[in-house]
Amino acid sequence: MEILVVGSVAFDSVETPFGQGTDILGGSATYFSTSASFFTGVQLVAVVGEDFPAEHRDFLASRNIDLSGLQVVPGRTFRWKGRYGYDLNEAQTLETQLNVFEGFQPNLPGKFRDAEVVFLANIDPELQLEVVRQVRRPRVIACDTMNFWIAGKREALVRTLREVDILIINEGETRQLANEPNLVKAARAILALGPHTLVVKRGEYGVLVFGEHNVFSIPAYPLEEVFDPTGAGDTFAGGFVGYLAATGNFSEAAIRKATVFGSVMASFTVEDFSLDRLRRLAWPEIEERFRMFQALTAFEGLD
């Protein structure tokens, strides 16, 4: 199955203790699509300005990403500027320029309306719901959001979550959305809002996945060189949803494996700026790192 994704395509300016990049390719839908494209085809719905270069378009098109839903409108592309300290878990946002994203209305090309797997990247929950309404018979809808929407558009977000099967958010967002410090209780409250699966991203600490009757957890791979964590969460989601869509299997066992593939993909993204590590990534490296996750986490059974 292919995946329909709606989200941002952006230029990022990023500073980390290890270097910096200015107006480099970024955006939630960009990271998600590129990551997912290692597993299956992707239909991208987003908007860019007239300053978006052919080079970036060509890169995305080369990755099995259908760009017929990528609107190009007069004005400048969305820009984000952020900085990370030695604690690479959290970015400090220095500047956000919505630019053409401000008037973004996701209109799906006709052929995108038959999508079976949908990922709603982190955008206004009202726009997320509009996308859901345009898709005829989705089998699985996964969704991201952020503190800004949880605080400012809670009602719209709750309406969107009723339509969502898998919510993929970070630990702080989980606590904020449920208004509950204990993560297990918070997860139960969020599952009551609609999703059957909650994926809690914990940065360098890994991922927790709550289902209705089970919980799965995997640590992040401990890396010696982390250059830029930007996009790690969207890259995770791309690997996670990408694996599920590629196999068409949405069982609990598949969700566990998908979590590992998501973690594998994210572990590559942080090794370089922008999408640079994904650009030069080959499938055998993905398989090798999957095996490294097995080696990282394996322990024997009771004797």
Added chain:
Amino acid sequence: MEILVVGSVAFDSVETPFGQGTDILGGSATYFSTSASFFTGVQLVAVVGEDFPAEHRDFLASRNIDLSGLQVVPGRTFRWKGRYGYDLNEAQTLETQLNVFEGFQPNLPGKFRDAEVVFLANIDPELQLEVVRQVRRPRVIACDTMNFWIAGKREALVRTLREVDILIINEGETRQLANEPNLVKAARAILALGPHTLVVKRGEYGVLVFGEHNVFSIPAYPLEEVFDPTGAGDTFAGGFVGYLAATGNFSEAAIRKATVFGSVMASFTVEDFSLDRLRRLAWPEIEERFRMFQALTAFEGLD
């Protein structure tokens, strides 16, 4: 094999958002010994004042803990007072009364000097080294320390670490000891100081174990009710060292299983104040939670 442990026996006064306890039984050696006693016999070296009640002595003795190295001296027992917020990962120390601990000199009873497995709980590294010198032919020495000694007695600590096989500390201490923010690089620097294994405790995020050529990681069990994290680290160490000593196997595979048993034991301790959960813990519950860790972390291989 039995385990020799040197550390503190204390009265704790603890406040958490879920309740409080005053002058309840605590101390690193107390938590360690009680936890390890589920796996093997323990020889305890510590000091208490004349205010230490027979009730606590009787409890420890009932747990297969040899108290012939527990000195009773005039004065009051060591007291610690701390508070936790909703973020239960870190205690705020409100008061520390060293009392009889101030003049503590660990003198091992003759029969303790043949110990094969030694755990040096978090005390002055000079005292830790004195214990090492009194033990004739230890097979494995494990050790804990804290920010206070890393900052204030680094040279003594480095001398002690030369004698240590397994260092068990938390994440912040790892970075502080190596003066390096990246955990993988920090681990390598610490292994160069002497230990062949570094166990990094990450509270609710689990544990990372670095060997010379391998790394293992396990998440903590996500718990719905965490009442009091005091003693979780020492309880972990008790299960970890306890399993190794009980089996007499110190291979990498054994260290992985020991890490899971340590995590199992810690997951019980935090469910109640003081040692109350361990007091009513039975072996079948330990086995059941070990299986829960298997269920928490299992995923299939590459097809």
